[in-house]
Amino acid sequence: METDTRDKVIGIAAMADGHLLSDSRAGIPWELPRDRTFFRNQTKGQKLLLGRVTYDEMRGWFQDDHLPCLVSRNSDTVSLERAHHTAASSVSAGIERLNALRSGPIYVCGGAKIYDLALPLCDELLLTRVNGRFDGDRFFPAWESTFRLVSSESFPPDKWNACGMSIEKWVRNTH
Numbered sequence: 001m002e003t004d005t006r007d008k009v010i011g012i013a014a015m016a017d018g019h020l021l022s023d024s025r026a027g028i029p030w031e032l033p034r035d036r037t038f039f040r041n042q043t044k045g046q047k048l049l050l051g052r053v054t055y056d057e058m059r060g061w062f063q064d065d066h067l068p069c070l071v072s073r074n075s076d077t078v079s080l081e082r083a084h085h086t087a088a089s090s091v092s093a094g095i096e097r098l099n100a101l102r103s104g105p106i107y108v109c110g111g112a113k114i115y116d117l118a119l120p121l122c123d124e125l126l127l128t129r130v131n132g133r134f135d136g137d138r139f140f141p142a143w144e145s146t147f148r149l150v151s152s153e154s155f156p157p158d159k160w161n162a163c164g165m166s167i168e169k170w171v172r173n174t175h
């Protein structure tokens with residue numbers, strides 16, 4: 001009997017009303033330490049897939065136990081050596097590379113372009129829904145018709161977190 005040895009692919013993102021992810025010049029417009037902690041705990045020691053823009057923004061954040069894979073069309077960027085980091089020229093090649101390194105889930109960490117390309121390959125989504133309307137130009141793609149919501153936990157605003165938020169888990173529809 002054949003078994004599926006493909007690692008689970010999980011999209012992880014935070015978005016405000018209208019699926020807004022960020023502004024490409026000003027960055028992420030909300031300040032939510034609670035969401036940062038959630039992201040850090042969830043991805044600790046994990047395999048990560050990131051577009052070149054998001055990789056550059058997060059460069060100083062990676063820990064030694066992370067296995068990030070940068071996705072870029074630029075062959076010079078892809079061929080650059082980075083300690084513990086890999087690179088690939090497409091989303092599917094990046095997932096293949098991470099699959100080959102060690103077992104465990106692959107977290108797709110954005111940004112907008114990479115979420116768009118990777119969504120058809122995602123088995124699950126972990127979405128922080130930020131309660132608020134913000135300006136920006138980067139958006140998460142529509143996922144609602146191909147995934148179903150399996151859990152949602154809400155958090156009210158407090159003195160550290162200016163907005164309320166919910167953390168939702170969605171899994172791909174099987175039919």
Ligand SMILES: NC(=O)c1ccc[n+]([C@@H]2O[C@H](COP(=O)([O-])OP(=O)(O)OC[C@H]3O[C@@H](n4cnc5c(N)ncnc54)[C@H](OP(=O)(O)O)[C@@H]3O)[C@@H](O)[C@H]2O)c1
Pocket residue numbers: 012013014015020021022023024025027028050051052053054055057071072073074077088089090091109110111112113114115117138
């Ligand atoms: N709210 C959130 O949860 C969240 C999470 C992550 C990021 N973000 C935000 O998202 C924004 C960045 O998103 P973005 O869409 O501008 O950039 P991105 O997805 O991070 O990276 C885009 C880059 O990926 C590479 N790429 C794109 N298409 C490709 C393809 N078909 N094959 C191979 N490589 C390809 C290109 O790199 P080269 O130019 O090197 O070829 C391109 O410039 C930032 O503002 C960031 O703060 C928000």
